[in-house]
Amino acid sequence: MSTVPSVTPISWQSRIVHLLVRARMRPHAHAPIDPSWVRTEMGRPRAARRWMARSTGAAMESRPAGEGWPGGEVVSWPGHEPGAPVLLYLHGGGYIACSPETHRPLVSSLVRRLRGRAFVPRYRLAPEHPFPAALHDAMAAYRYLLDIEHIAPTQIVIAGDSAGGGLALALALAIRDEQWPHPAGLVAFCPWTDLAATGGSLEENTERCAMFAGETIRRAARFYVGDADPTLPLISPLYGDYRGLPPMLVHASEDEVLRDDAIRVAEAARRDGVEVELQLWPHVPHVWQFFAAVLPEARASLAATTRFVLARM
Structure with missing residues (x-):
């Protein structure tokens, strides 16, 4: 496993972003979770998100459900080449919130760097739709790329952040188990991979994390897991068998509870023979890649991701 040392020194921009995120998120870290409230709050500030997405120059197209596609968005770089990279990007949000629209800044930043396209499905959310609804929608989206868009699997990289990062890894396990063609690679930003909540950083970083406490993660997990076993690999890919999977890139914050x-x-x-690039970043919030417009650490993470994806093509 390739582990790149933490990036130092910490930028002044990171210190400011960390304080702002902490001021907004930490007051709610120990409170009961209301999914409807989270959906409203995590969609803000809408004007800033629209500005960050538009500033990348990428084009966004809403694509309704049909032909197996669960609905969502396609983000494209104008004039992209036919063989350019294609991301199947699975947004985060704890399986209970967020959407292709909330993740436009992050996805469009990646698309600009890759000069390619990203398909961002609107997978079903818990608690109305617990496991395996999100996984089934992600599987349908992958088949849509293969069967309807006729994109070669060697051109596809599956990516995601937080819950979407865990879902990306679960999707890769399902693709292997179904004996479908493998994608070229996997990218996971701050992935949530253990919904049984056994990681030591849930306690170690519960006061350092800018966004969550360990209890936040435990409470959120129940919405998606429902009555299922949280250690099922397709729920918690930490417990999966990775033999035969494509190369992986994993970025996370040293300070977050999901480290x-x-x-x-x-x-x-x-251990299962997969090529892995792992990098931990100091003093950045969970999924800091959102802040590429202002944060050097976010731009560095996306640049490393771009190199990883292009090397797989």
Whole structure:
């Protein structure tokens, strides 16, 4: 496993972003979770998100459900080449919130760097739709790329952040189990890989994390897991068998409560013979890649991701 040392020194922009995110998120870290409230709050500030997405120059197209596609968005770089990289990007949000629209800044930043396209499905959310609804929608989206868009699997990289990062890894396990063609690679930003909530960083970083406490993660997991076993690999890919999977890139914050979810899944994949690039970043919030417009650490993470994806093509 390739583990790149933490980036130092910490930028002044990171210190400011960390404080702002903490001021907004930490007051709610120990409170009961209301999914409807989270959906409203995590969609803000809408004007800033629209500005960050538009500033990348990428084009966004809403694509309704049909032909197996569960609905969502396609983000494209104008004039992209036919053989350019294609991301199947699975948004985060704890399986209970967020959407292709909330993740436009992050996805469009990646698309601009890759000069390619990203398909961002609107998978069903818990608690109305617990496991396996999100996984089934992600599987349908992958088949849509293969069967309807006729994109070669060697051109596809599956990516995601937080819950979407865990879902991306679960999708890769399902693709292997179904004996479908493998994608070229996997990218996971701050992935949530253990819904049984056994990572030591849930306690170690519960006061350092800018967004969550360990209890936040435990409470959120119940919405998606429902009555299922949280250690099922297609729920918690930490417990999966990674033999035969494509190369992986994993980025996480040293300070977040999900740090050990990233480290342990990278170690598990390496033990199973998968090529893994793991990098931990100091003093950045969970899924700091959102802030590429202002944060050097976000731009560095996306640049490393771009190199990883292009090397797989």
